[in-house]
Amino acid sequence: MIATILVPILVVFAFIILFTGIFTVKQQTSAILERFGKYRSIRNSGLHFKVPIIDQIAGRINLKVQQLDVLVETKTKDDVFVKLKISVQFQVIKTNVYDAFYKLESPHDQITAYVFDVVRAEVPKMKLDDVFERKDDVAIAVKRELNQAMSDYGYDIIKTLVTDIDPDSQVKAAMNRINAAEREKVAAEYIAEAERIKIVAKARAEAESKRLQGQGIADQRREIARGLEESVDVLNNVGINSQEASALIVVTQHYDTLQSIGESTHSNLILLPNSPQAGSDMLNNMIASFTASNQIGEAMKEKNAKLLAAKPKPKRKRDTPDREEETE
Structure with missing residues (x-):
C-alpha cells in the first residue's frame, strides 16, 4: 500500500527535478549561473x-547593440541655453560578460552621467553657431570619454551621435529674423544690380542713338551744304553774284517751308514774316547785310595789312668781342 503511494510521488518529483535542471538561452544572450550564490559559469x-535546486540562473545579459538617448541642457559660450540630444550606441563585450554583470549595477545611469559630464564640459567652450558646426567634435569627445570609462565594465561604445540641437525658442526666432534679413539684403543687392544693368543699357542705347542721330544730322547738313554750293555755282554761271545767290536760296527755302506748313492739316506753327511783301524785304535785307559784311571784312583786312607793314623789324644782335677775337 505505501509503495503504491510512494511510486507516483517519486515519479512526479523526478520530473520536477528533471525539468528544473534543463534551461535554454536565446541567441545574442548570455546567462550567469550561480551555485549557492557564488558565480559558477556563463x-x-x-x-x-x-543541478536542480543547487544551481540558479542569477541573470541574463543582452549582447545586442543597444541605444540610449540622453537629453542634456547646457549653456554656450555666448550665454545661450540649448538642449542637445545625444544618442549612444553600446554593446556588452562577449568576453567581458562577467564584468558587465557583476561590476556595474545600472549601465544606463552610468552612461547618462558621463554624457552629461562631457557635454557640459565641451559645449560651454563654444558659441551657438559653433555648436551647430562642430557637433561632431562633441560626439567624438563623448565617445572618447565613455570608451575610457565603460571598457572597464565590459561595455563597448560603438557610436555616439548628436541627433538634435534645440536652442531656446526666443533665440531661434531671433536667428530666423537674422536669416530673413540677410536674405532680404541679398535680394535687394540683386534687384539694385538688375536696375543698374537696365540703366546702363538704356544709357548706352540712348548714347548710341544720339551718336547716330548726330551723324545723320551731320551727313544731312553736309549734303545740304554741297547742294547749296552747287546751286551757287549754277547761279554764278548766269550772272548772279554769291550774295544775291545766297539770298535767293534763303528766300526759296522760306517759301518751301511755308508750302510744307500749309500742306499739314493739324499744324499750329506760324512762320514769321509770312506776308507777300515780306519775301521781297527779306531778300533786300539779306543782300544789303551780305554786302555790308563783305565791306567790313575787306576794311579789316586792309587795316591789319597796314599794321603789319608799320611794325618795326627786330634788330640782329652783334657778335661779342670775344666771339670776334676767336674768329680772327
Whole structure:
C-alpha cells in the first residue's frame, strides 16, 4: 500500500527535478549561473543543464547593440541655453560578460552621467553657431570619454551621435529674423544690380542713338551744304553774284517751308514774316547785310595789312668781342 503511494510521488518529483535542471538561452544572450550564490559559469545561446535546486540562473545579459538617448541642457559660450540630444550606441563585450554583470549595477545611469559630464564640459567652450558646426567634435569627445570609462565594465561604445540641437525658442526666432534679413539684403543687392544693368543699357542705347542721330544730322547738313554750293555755282554761271545767290536760296527755302506748313492739316506753327511783301524785304535785307559784311571784312583786312607793314623789324644782335677775337 505505501509503495503504491510512494511510486507516483517519486515519479512526479523526478520530473520536477528533471525539468528544473534543463534551461535554454536565446541567441545574442548570455546567462550567469550561480551555485549557492557564488558565480559558477556563463552559458551562451542553446540548451543547457544545471543541478536542480543547487544551481540558479542569477541573470541574463543582452549582447545586442543597444541605444540610449540622453537629453542634456547646457549653456554656450555666448550665454545661450540649448538642449542637445545625444544618442549612444553600446554593446556588452562577449568576453567581458562577467564584468558587465557583476561590476556595474545600472549601465544606463552610468552612461547618462558621463554624457552629461562631457557635454557640459565641451559645449560651454563654444558659441551657438559653433555648436551647430562642430557637433561632431562633441560626439567624438563623448565617445572618447565613455570608451575610457565603460571598457572597464565590459561595455563597448560603438557610436555616439548628436541627433538634435534645440536652442531656446526666443533665440531661434531671433536667428530666423537674422536669416530673413540677410536674405532680404541679398535680394535687394540683386534687384539694385538688375536696375543698374537696365540703366546702363538704356544709357548706352540712348548714347548710341544720339551718336547716330548726330551723324545723320551731320551727313544731312553736309549734303545740304554741297547742294547749296552747287546751286551757287549754277547761279554764278548766269550772272548772279554769291550774295544775291545766297539770298535767293534763303528766300526759296522760306517759301518751301511755308508750302510744307500749309500742306499739314493739324499744324499750329506760324512762320514769321509770312506776308507777300515780306519775301521781297527779306531778300533786300539779306543782300544789303551780305554786302555790308563783305565791306567790313575787306576794311579789316586792309587795316591789319597796314599794321603789319608799320611794325618795326627786330634788330640782329652783334657778335661779342670775344666771339670776334676767336674768329680772327
